[in-house]
Amino acid sequence: MSEVVGGIFTSHVPGIGGAITKGLQHDPYWKPFFDGFGPIHAFLQREKPDVAVVFYNDHGLNFFLDKMPTFAVGAAPDYRHEDEGWGIAFDRPMPGYPDLSWHIIESIVNDEFDPVTCQxxxxxxAVAVPFELAWPDGDFPVKLVPVAINTVQHPLPSPKRCYDLGKAVGRALESWDRDEKIVIFGTGGLSHQLEGGRAGHINVDYDKFCLRNLAPDPEALLQHDTLDIVELAGSQGVEILNWIAARGALRGSVRELASNYHVPISNTAAATVLLENREKVRA
Incomplete structure (x- = not known):
């Protein structure tokens, strides 16, 4: 039966991909961030997940301002990396998992969500950088189920709506009856703004509030509405919605195994958190 082993939460700044490509992992500017992945590598080596369900935001690759779904779930047989030019360049597609994707889609529709389904x-x-960080040898041993959340075009979904989506995905994973291990990813953030008068905005207090409460009290992150988060964390800091949804998908009792926070990386407060599903929820 399926087993949700835990969650990995990480920034997906495209500059990280550039640093990997240039071999800058031990450069003083980058090293404090990359050092945070040691526990994640050990966790993945120990657990050996078969599937990664990734909550992320699309940056205009599949969806643009004229057509922006609130939520979208990939049901493709594979996913090619076609970044906008800032991240890692690799030509091999990531394998998908249509059977599980459709199981999730059908389950969350029954839970009154209406995702766009993408065959x-x-x-x-937002997907490629976390994968390269998690599996730095470039061999991705998991099948991918991507869940895209709109963090770009207003109106944005509320934190509670994203948390509830995550819980609905978690219920779908609990009812998945194949003998597989599943890891959850939440990618993006933390606080940053790339444009306007507040370009470069970083709110360490808000970031640490999120890091402090993610494992023990995720509902604390729901006290701010989406516009509050934009004010607190910057226009791109609203990517915390991806973390909130991913945390919702971890339905067992969790504990934090590792947390890392580094400021700045490319005008971004970069963070990494590893949560273990202590009860190892099984279908």
């Missing part, structure tokens, strides 16, 4: 889909740095 063809490409992915950008």
């Amino acid at each position: 063809t889909m490409t992915v950008d740095h």
